[in-house]
Amino acid sequence: MHSHVVRSLGQEIVDGILPRGAILNLEVLSARFSVSRSVLREALRVLESLGMVEPRQRVGTQVLPREDWDVMNPLVIGWRGRSSDYFVQMRELLELRLGLEPVAARLAATAFTPLQASLVQRAAATMVSASASGDQRAYxxxxxxxxxxxxRGSGNAVLAHFATTIEALLRTRTEERRLTITEYTPASAHRHNELARALVERDATAAHRWSDELLTATLDEFVREAPAR
Structure with missing residues (x-):
């Protein structure tokens, strides 16, 4: 019940059903979710830790603006991915990924163990075959x-920490109005395969270049496909 309350209120805040500045009435929410005040307070503490609400004396718990949210948290990423913010979030985080992942690829080219390199090569090969067969889940x-x-294989702990954010972002593609596999997918699968090849060959320069090219093309795709706002 605690998780259900967190998920429901978090999604409603992201969707604007509970707009910035709204005051959350504990009595109303307790009755709505059929939970005790203690369960509700614990759920609100989670949302507070995400920067989405803030308790204020003599006012109550107030919904905060998006500028205060922990937008790198997987929970917030998931909620935004199921909202009208989907394409905005994808663009914002792709722009960030462009500054980080090519660097991680350059580092991984020399830091990878043979096993790590083979796992990435296998994942790229799976993407190529899944693209050809239309297997969206496998892709x-x-x-x-x-x-x-x-x-995670870059040898940099800060970059490795970013992996959970990227996983959450990639999984929001299941919420997209388009299919996961599109007309852009074969070219993207090819770029993944070339990046994997560079990593296996320990070519740091090529790894950086292919990662940058891959993410730039993906960003261009989402900017092109984003609905008019």
Whole structure:
């Protein structure tokens, strides 16, 4: 019940059903979710830790603006991915990924163990075959494994920490109005395969270049496909 309350209220805040500045009435919410005040307070503490609400004396618990949210947290990423913010979030985090993942790829080219390199190569091969067969689930799982493995195998603890954010972002593609596999997928699968090849060959320069090219093309795709606002 605690998780249900967190998920429901978090999604409603992201969707604007509970707009910034709204005061959450504990009595009303307790009755709505059929939970005790203690369960409700614990759920609100989670949302407070995400920067989404704030208790204020003589006012109550107030909904905070998006600028205060922990937008890198997987929970918030998931909620935004199921909202009208989907394309905005994808663009914002792809822009951030462009500054981080090519660096991680360059580092991974020399930090990877043979096993790590082979796992990334296998994930890229799965993406190519899944693209050809139209297996969207296999493609997504391989995509997640591919990018998180590079970040975690970079030898940089800060970049490795970013892997959970990337996984949460990639999994929001199941909420997209388009299919996971699109007309852009074969070219993307090819770029993943070339990046994997560079990592196996320990070519740091090529790894950086292919990662940058891959993410730039993906960003261009989402900017092109984003609905007019």
């Amino acid at each position: 997504l799982e391989a995509d997640v494994a591919f990018h998180t493995s590079i970040l």
